[in-house]
Amino acid sequence: MDFELSSEQSMLKDSVDRLIAQRYTQEARERFKAEAPGWSRDNWQQFADLGLLGLGFDEALGGFGGSMTDTMIVAEAFGGGMVVEPWLGSVVLAGGILRHADFGGREEAVAALAEGSRILALAHEEEGARYLLSRVSAKADKAGSGYVVNGRKINVIAGDSADTLFVTARTGGGVQDEDGISIFAVPKGHPGVTVEPYRSIDGARYAAVTLKGVELPAAALVGAAGEGFPILEKAVGDAIVALCGEAVGLMEAMLKTVVEYLKTRNQFGGPLGRFQALQHRSAEMYVMTEQARSMAIYAAAMASEPDDRERRRAMSFAKVQIGKSLHFVGQYAVQMSGGIGVTEEYIIGQHFKRSTAMERQFGDTDHHLSLIDLLDRRG
Amino acid sequence: MDLSYTPAELVFREEVRAFIRDNLPESIRAKAGLSAYYDGSDVRTWHKLLDAKGWAASHWPMEYGGPGWSAVQRYIFMEEILQAPAPEPLSFNINMVGPVVYTFGSPEQKERFLPKIRSLDYWFCQGFSEPGAGSDLAALRTSAVREGDDYVINGQKIWTSTAHDADWMFCLVRTDPSAKKQEGISFVLIDMKTPGVTVRPIITIDGEHHTNEVFLDNVRVPVVNRVGEENKGWDYAKFLLGNERTGIARVGLSKGRLQRARRLAELSEVLDGKLSEDPFFRRRCIELEIELKALEVTALRIIDRQRKRNDGKPDPASSILKLRGAETQQFSAELVAEVAGPLGLAFTHGSKAPWQDLAEDDLTAVLGAVPNYFLSRAATIYGGASEVQKNIISKAILGF
Numbered sequence: 001m002d003f004e005l006s007s008e009q010s011m012l013k014d015s016v017d018r019l020i021a022q023r024y025t026q027e028a029r030e031r032f033k034a035e036a037p038g039w040s041r042d043n044w045q046q047f048a049d050l051g052l053l054g055l056g057f058d059e060a061l062g063g064f065g066g067s068m069t070d071t072m073i074v075a076e077a078f079g080g081g082m083v084v085e086p087w088l089g090s091v092v093l094a095g096g097i098l099r100h101a102d103f104g105g106r107e108e109a110v111a112a113l114a115e116g117s118r119i120l121a122l123a124h125e126e127e128g129a130r131y132l133l134s135r136v137s138a139k140a141d142k143a144g145s146g147y148v149v150n151g152r153k154i155n156v157i158a159g160d161s162a163d164t165l166f167v168t169a170r171t172g173g174g175v176q177d178e179d180g181i182s183i184f185a186v187p188k189g190h191p192g193v194t195v196e197p198y199r200s201i202d203g204a205r206y207a208a209v210t211l212k213g214v215e216l217p218a219a220a221l222v223g224a225a226g227e228g229f230p231i232l233e234k235a236v237g238d239a240i241v242a243l244c245g246e247a248v249g250l251m252e253a254m255l256k257t258v259v260e261y262l263k264t265r266n267q268f269g270g271p272l273g274r275f276q277a278l279q280h281r282s283a284e285m286y287v288m289t290e291q292a293r294s295m296a297i298y299a300a301a302m303a304s305e306p307d308d309r310e311r312r313r314a315m316s317f318a319k320v321q322i323g324k325s326l327h328f329v330g331q332y333a334v335q336m337s338g339g340i341g342v343t344e345e346y347i348i349g350q351h352f353k354r355s356t357a358m359e360r361q362f363g364d365t366d367h368h369l370s371l372i373d374l375l376d377r378r379g
Numbered sequence: 380m381d382l383s384y385t386p387a388e389l390v391f392r393e394e395v396r397a398f399i400r401d402n403l404p405e406s407i408r409a410k411a412g413l414s415a416y417y418d419g420s421d422v423r424t425w426h427k428l429l430d431a432k433g434w435a436a437s438h439w440p441m442e443y444g445g446p447g448w449s450a451v452q453r454y455i456f457m458e459e460i461l462q463a464p465a466p467e468p469l470s471f472n473i474n475m476v477g478p479v480v481y482t483f484g485s486p487e488q489k490e491r492f493l494p495k496i497r498s499l500d501y502w503f504c505q506g507f508s509e510p511g512a513g514s515d516l517a518a519l520r521t522s523a524v525r526e527g528d529d530y531v532i533n534g535q536k537i538w539t540s541t542a543h544d545a546d547w548m549f550c551l552v553r554t555d556p557s558a559k560k561q562e563g564i565s566f567v568l569i570d571m572k573t574p575g576v577t578v579r580p581i582i583t584i585d586g587e588h589h590t591n592e593v594f595l596d597n598v599r600v601p602v603v604n605r606v607g608e609e610n611k612g613w614d615y616a617k618f619l620l621g622n623e624r625t626g627i628a629r630v631g632l633s634k635g636r637l638q639r640a641r642r643l644a645e646l647s648e649v650l651d652g653k654l655s656e657d658p659f660f661r662r663r664c665i666e667l668e669i670e671l672k673a674l675e676v677t678a679l680r681i682i683d684r685q686r687k688r689n690d691g692k693p694d695p696a697s698s699i700l701k702l703r704g705a706e707t708q709q710f711s712a713e714l715v716a717e718v719a720g721p722l723g724l725a726f727t728h729g730s731k732a733p734w735q736d737l738a739e740d741d742l743t744a745v746l747g748a749v750p751n752y753f754l755s756r757a758a759t760i761y762g763g764a765s766e767v768q769k770n771i772i773s774k775a776i777l778g779f
């Protein structure tokens with residue numbers, strides 16, 4: 001047992017922390033959001049230069065190596081700065097498809113991702129799916145040697161800037177079955193694909209992707225036909241680890257901001273921080289943050305657990321704790337800031353929007369509790 | 380002990396319901412529902428319709444245009460308005476400045492202001508809070524210096540909701556800087572068109588413009604626009620904040636949200652069936668219903684006690700209503716946001732929604748759900764934050 005970071009990990013942490021401290025002021029973040037893709041290409045190149053875009057990919061594949069713990073370390077720094085670049089969506093989530101599927105052209109794709117020249121996106125969620133990963137109604141019908149895909153995907157992170165979309169569609173099975181889901185690589189601008197970007201509640205850029213009679217060659221298939229679910233599930237597991245890391249970074253930032261605020265905001269002839277009710281609330285926020293940190297570490301360790309049930313349970317465990325902690329820390333960070341806490345301008349307002357979105361991303365607390373229960377019943 | 384409404388009260392409820400149904404303009408009704416942010420003209424239109432019916436100022440004495448209702452009738456009225464949902468008669472006018480003017484104002488002020496306060500020809504906003512005076516309101520520093528028949532006012536107000544719609548502002552200003560902090564404050568009415576008044580928007584986290592900063596730069600206000608005595612403003616402010624707090628729990632609003640959550644849950648699939656059939660979801664809805672019932676009975680108990688005591692003093696127990704009422708407003712807003720689920724993650728801010736599978740009404744509810752939850756966080760901050768309510772209960776009731 002050893003919870004210390006290795007010297008390489010400490011160096012990684014220092015360099016990412018420094019990058020965020022230098023580049024990610026609140027004002028700069030607003031500028032990045034206003035750029036054409038909804039984030040900064042310049043930052044993306046910086047991430048590439050630091051090796052962050054190839055993190056988590058085997059060196060044999062053209063990546064930079066690194067474990068899920070390294071991913072979590074980067075995520076924590078990104079969470080604190082509320083990074084708007086689609087690192088989680090593109091490198092961890094859509095990149096997870098590259099990590100966990102075996103298909104022709106994989107090395108080339110990893111190399112392009114790692115050097116920052118290719119943006120990936122996962123187009124999976126659907127309007128009626130709520131949080132259930134296996135609910136896919138988009139269809140891929142066999143046509144000659146290839147496929148014709150029809151369907152509609154939503155909440156696609158970086159959907160409009162992606163060079164390659166990984167699209168899930170059914171080649172078999174019922175709408176909720178884990179079997180029968182296939183993953184296709186669809187290049188940008190492919191005929192029949194419409195991408196409608198929109199903003200998410202926390203300022204990130206999402207897109208809805210509509211596929212109408214999209215003709216794809218057999219080579220577009222990622223992994224084996226109908227066997228996409230395990231790949232998808234592992235990619236989402238990786239994304240949950242990164243999200244846990246981001247959440248911890250975000251909660252630290254909220255706690256720090258609020259504690260500083262309470263120490264300097266004077267009411268009734270002295271700083272608000274002298275009231276014990278507020279000290280205790282802050283202490284509870286600290287406890288919730290540390291409980292979340294423990295589960296982020298746990299999730300990072302369990303991401304590579306080969307037993308499917310154990311791994312999935314662990315990811316859901318982590319997401320539940322993270323969700324509860326975000327909920328508590330987010331709401332009280334706003335409350336203890338008073339009026340400014342509910343403004344667009346103050347950083348806590350932005351933190352709260354981000355924490356609310358994170359509670360929902362990859363499944364909310366209720367969803368994961370039900371999922372654990374379901375896995376336990378299945379035995 | 381009798382908890383039931385009388386037959387007459389039930390008939391009254393039907394009458395209110397029918398009036399709203401038959402008179403609430405379709406354009407406003409269309410915004411109703413969860414994400415309903417009425418704009419100023421909606422509030423004005425509906426307020427005027429209520430005023431024409433004689434219902435705008437439900438608790439004012441009849442001599443000033445009140446309808447002469449009992450406390451229970453007023454409670455029923457507010458509940459029906461909120462649950463409809465329809466815009467409330469403007470609280471700043473009806474619950475706040477109106478009662479101060481008819482209780483402490485001069486005969487000239489009553490004549491000049493009350494009819495227009497009641498009809499909303501004068502829309503009032505509340506200029507109390509300042510950057511340095513939030514929970515500690517008495518720390519306010521905006522100064523009013525007497526020059527002839529005017530006060531010259533300098534300072535800054537913040538969180539002045541609806542100032543951008545308002546014609547007038549009732550404002551606390553410091554008229555005696557040397558007195559103890561509660562004792563040098565006066566209550567003045569400021570015409571928003573007076574030179575030197577500048578309104579700057581504050582955008583809240585739902586992305587909307589509800590509230591403002593108001594800068595006062597050598598604003599000349601006639602001394603005749605001071606309500607009551609000079610340096611007694613704090614007493615009037617306390618009166619105002621304690622006045623008519625029985626509606627503050629806004630039970631009807633939460634009930635409306637609960638209905639909306641249940642409706643949306645019928646459209647939502649979870650692991651094994653509809654969300655509306657999920658036992659955990661159902662229990663949470665039931666728990667909220669129970670909480671709302673308890674709040675309703677508590678509100679009626681406080682109304683009854685106040686009626687019997689009849690000393691016009693605010694009841695510290697009404698802090699329960701603000702505290703739990705605000706929390707249930709938040710909880711109900713949150714419930715809808717959770718039901719909206721991943722569909723609630725899109726922030727469209729009035730532009731085209733990316734969803735295709737939902738009917739117009741449900742779509743509005745879904746897209747408004749999360750911004751609405753965001754704004755609901757303010758409910759435990761404004762009007763005396765929860766921590767302040769707990770201080771009132773622990774000091775005024777428990778004697779700590």
Ligand SMILES: Cc1cc2nc3c(=O)[nH]c(=O)nc-3n(C[C@H](O)[C@H](O)[C@H](O)COP(=O)(O)OP(=O)(O)OC[C@H]3O[C@@H](n4cnc5c(N)ncnc54)[C@H](O)[C@@H]3O)c2cc1C
Binds near residue numbers: 537
């Ligand atoms: C959306 C919105 C609309 C508003 N509209 C108006 C308006 O129209 N007119 C107007 O005049 N004002 C308005 N307000 C202002 C509101 O009344 C103040 O925000 C409120 O009084 C709290 O003050 P503050 O924001 O300065 O917070 P602070 O007083 O700085 O409080 C910060 C935190 O400390 C807590 N705290 C403070 N004192 C204590 C204590 N003694 N013990 C324990 N905890 C404590 C508070 O509860 C809060 O959680 C509005 C506010 C909001 C958010």
